[in-house]
Amino acid sequence: MTEPVFNTDKKALRLPTRGWRAYLQKTWPLHVLLLPAVLLALVYNYIPIMGIVIAFQDYKPWLGFGGSPWVGLDHFRYLFEYPDSMQIIRNTLIIAFAKIMTNMFVPVIFALLLNEIRIKWFKRTAQTLVYLPHFLSWVILGGIFVDILSIRGGIVNRFLGTLGIDPIAFLSNGDWFRFTVIVTDAWKDFGFSAIIFLAAIAGTNPSLYEAAEIDGANRWQQVLHVTLPAIAPIFIVVATLSLGRVLDAGFDQIFNLYNPLVYSKGDIIDTFVYRVGLLGSQYSFATAIGFFKSLIGFIMIVISYRLAYKWAGYRIF
């Protein structure tokens, strides 16, 4: 009977300790495997990042990044002098801030309510249904909402009609448009955002509830003194991280829902960049606005990471 032969020579695994030539001989496949990703990132991520220089130039496509004349901060100055820009920044801030608030509290409340559901199939069905809208794009949802919110016989206005409410111009009145944008955004994502809180609740030590019950706490007091403290850290993390989105009012959604009737109340930085920059070919000006937006976003993210670390001990790196 012959012993099966196993290769036990680990020499093949050892890396040379000196000499980059010998070292490269062993590891070149690893570099090659990274090559496509590195090249693609260089061309489609790094070059556009460097392309931000056109915000400080008067960019002309036929002159290129290198040849276009420098104009310093002119575009930024123009941004603040442009008649509409204050209104656009205000729209963006109002919509984004309202979204941050609703998207912070609605999922928590939903998670707390769902946690009280005891019937298994009921809970599972509810979860399946509320997570679904997250995966549908704003094109599909835009088509659906334009139809159901229509002022001429949309199903929502028909329903309100049976309650004796006059038809509401959800998508063609500026103030109602903001309201619609905030509510539909919450509708799309409240379920999905609740997952993280449901996970935190599920991870709570059950003996805490038992102890609270023995001490005579009723359900409400248990929620107040056990569940809420259990989800507080993750809530603080979510809340502080969302600060980075103060200038992010949701391009996909607004671009699919808005129309010229609501530009005054519904036009945001991103839609403005698209209309002025690409359709109007003012590349430098639009890049300057986009850069201004990312800069503010970046500063907010840095601040909020620090706050998240200070309040909740949360670090991503």
Next chain:
Amino acid sequence: MRFYSKTYKTFQFFNYTCIALLSLACILPLIHILAVSFSSRDAATANIVNFIPIDFTTAAYKETLGNNNFIRALLIGVQRTVLGTVLSLIVTMMAAYSLSKEQHRFRGRNIYSWYFIIIMLFHGGLIPTYLVVSGTGLMDSIWALVIPSAVNVWNMILMLNFFRNLPQELEEAPLMDGAGHFRTLFSIFIPVSMPSVATIMLFTMVVHWNSWFDGILYMTKVEDYPLASFLHTIVVKENFSEVGVDLAALHQISNRTVKSSQIFIGALPILLVYPFLQKYFVKGIVLGSVKG
């Protein structure tokens, strides 16, 4: 039998009602669109359809599926989804394999890692990206929809963590037996990690199917639009100026039942993969976030 106070029972009654209404609110808009799409045109125009089709007919679907513009967009949508997912997965998995090596086994790993983390944090923004895509000659070609988004750092991190948790022998054995890194990756690592590859694949497919803005940006002709961009232009914005249709065709497209059927067909692939997605995402999200 546990004892519940009367207040709690009342609360539970309202709670169940509230959750049931919220859940219904998430699905009813879709059901309404579905009902309209299967209703007769007259019923839809008269605004009497709620959640059940009135005068059931499949005429709208026949019209939609007989519309060459729609079918072309649908096929381009499928094409970009398949192509984009395959390309993104290959590029991402190859990079993740190398990055999953420890620093002492692969010097330079940390430099590469930072290289990719930086692009997760900083973006050039709309205009510079657009200029680069057009500068590299991708305009009006399907590659403009798949190449610029091929490197997905988030997926790379997920894949990398998965590779890293595989038993070390799985990597050592083939190397010792003389297989190179390429073979180890393609014949051992990827087959072994099929479940997580499948998860990432599903999510990438959903993202590609849903992407509409890049189609509008990089395609100058509506004939080159993938379905999502097509739906945005024709159904949501009702912008026919670019399609150059005559009035009769316009009348046909603006028909509400046909529109509803187009929206529903656009959502259908997502609805079909949703059960599989749901199985994975709860786990994935919990892993990704709580670990943080």
